[in-house]
Amino acid sequence: MPKLSIKGLEMPESPIRKLAPFADKALEEGKKIYFLNIGQPDIPTPKVALDAVKNNDLDILSYSPSSGFESYKKKLAKYYVANGINITSDDLIVTTGGSEALLFTMGSITDPGDEVIIPEPFYANYNGFAVASGVKVLPVESHFEDNFSLPPIEEFENQITERTKAIIICNPGNPTGYLYTKEEVQKLADLALKHDLFLVADEVYREFVYDGVEHHSIMSLPELKNHAIMIDSVSKRYSMCGARIGCMVSRNKELMATALKFAQARLSPPTFAQIASEAALDTPKDYFLEVNDEYKDRRDTLIKALEAIDGVKVATPKGAFYCVVELPVDDTEDFAKWMLSEFDLNGETTMVAPAAGFYSTPRTGLNQIRIAYVLEKQNILKAVSILKMALQAYTKN
């Protein structure tokens, strides 16, 4: 048999999808599962987006331009300007999900053997894209006790070598829910400038911030003109993960010209999804207010319920819709599997994501899980009460 690639063999399995076979088996056995493991919101997609697709009058489903439909790009640029991010449609490329924006970014700025620095725990697929690109991730550990705030900037600086190309952050954070302060963003910017590195910020959860705090985009720092790359996506903003539309944004012209060549090689982003995404920009403001209230409510409900369980601790999230939770078990992967395959409460169980997969340092976060509060309150309460009973039964064994 011909040999597979080394990088293919090294490619990590998604920690979010890793337990899927156990979930499939539980479903087959007739169990009901509360899915707190994946960021798939149950919030309806804005009607204006769905209707635009239903009412499309295409006879031929053609390619769009490689960087996306001009009309969508123009309207999207306006959305950014309205959000304090002063760019034009020339500064963005429409991509197939935020994932492809990351892929184009990696391709444009790294060669095999290069390095990127990422505070951990981090969105696991950053590692996947790094491995796919032959790039090494150097983690800087952030801590549960600090709600995963920015580690001392010296720890980032200590990781910089001549192969370092970028620092990558997710703000607000997945899986941590942490929102970087203005000062923290500035520290990262200063470091990037000092060492002439790209600063890549995944800001797909921009709209999801709570408690009156403000989101600070790296794109709002004019000194980062050539250094800032923003990754974005419509997936969470409009609860349309299945659209697969994102974008890569930078004012660095040479970078964007290079990224466009990667975009041309794959021809174009999906047409129907661009129609939906363009229309989604007309989503009424009320939608976001309601959705944000809903998420805040869910977060508060979740945290209160979790903290009432003996031995369970929660790192309070300020944004996104995830939180990292410490459980009184040694190995949450084993516990999560056990909940799916051996436990149920009246035929129901809960699925969570073991957090170790979000760390790049081995054997870290073994007692942590990530919970996505993407279900309605009643279901969150159900899911947590199941978790509570499961913990009792599991720790008794």
Added chain:
Amino acid sequence: MPKLSIKGLEMPESPIRKLAPFADKALEEGKKIYFLNIGQPDIPTPKVALDAVKNNDLDILSYSPSSGFESYKKKLAKYYVANGINITSDDLIVTTGGSEALLFTMGSITDPGDEVIIPEPFYANYNGFAVASGVKVLPVESHFEDNFSLPPIEEFENQITERTKAIIICNPGNPTGYLYTKEEVQKLADLALKHDLFLVADEVYREFVYDGVEHHSIMSLPELKNHAIMIDSVSKRYSMCGARIGCMVSRNKELMATALKFAQARLSPPTFAQIASEAALDTPKDYFLEVNDEYKDRRDTLIKALEAIDGVKVATPKGAFYCVVELPVDDTEDFAKWMLSEFDLNGETTMVAPAAGFYSTPRTGLNQIRIAYVLEKQNILKAVSILKMALQAYTKN
């Protein structure tokens, strides 16, 4: 400014999109352009596919499974079985266009520094994906005089080194329109087995074969179980290039498990487009008969009109909807630019793709162009008459 990647700088510009700025300028100046440069058919997408999207009743546009919706995969497997390709839904991963199937294939079987062998001229983006993966393309030249039939198999064997991972073919060929005979496919299969290489076949034009000849899929050879990888797409089959749905097909379980990790990292293929693609499988047989008659007619019209021009030669295509044409000029790129920027016939001009970009060997095919016969007959005749006048004017200078 931070440095871009070497591979980003080396990434080729798409030869099909390279002249786009000249076309944009011509359009701005009010010229009408006949686009023979790109494989964007003017054939309507099957109504059944468009209607399925219009009539969808989704409230939440969610992720699909990473390998595609189960219902689509099952139905797609049936389509292959009906076409003599005996696979199950476990042997395929739904991808975002054939492009992503190529990317997953490259990722799963090659590491930076590895090599692939491709008969040239070939679909230019193979080179793009190779550069993006740090992989070297070793070309084997096929010839205009032979209608681009398979070069002697020894020439492939001569290119094999210890870094060779695969032979990649496109059948029927883009840009050549050549359809490999059963014997040619067998020769490639024997060579792949002898040297334990993957044989990757891009078969997206499977349905477009003329003159009663038969298409021979690499998937129909049982001995290639672990060696054959088929790349496919709905783009051309149903004239839905903008869907961005393709698939990677192989019976090699270990390979597909590896490719799935790349699929997981990008989460899922687009949902609306999968709905359209699943419904497209119900396209009535008549559609294909009519479309094939139409393309055959266009091909015959095109070739007859081209061969009537002094100094113009055509390599007769048996499949797909492209042909390579020799023009009596030294540099077709210069000529193609000139046609866009300095020539017009009553305000109209023709856009073609210079063929040099389809060769990996430098300074090859300089007097050739690729023509896509994707416009209706009247427009093809118009476009060719413009080409004829343009050649007269250009060669007079």
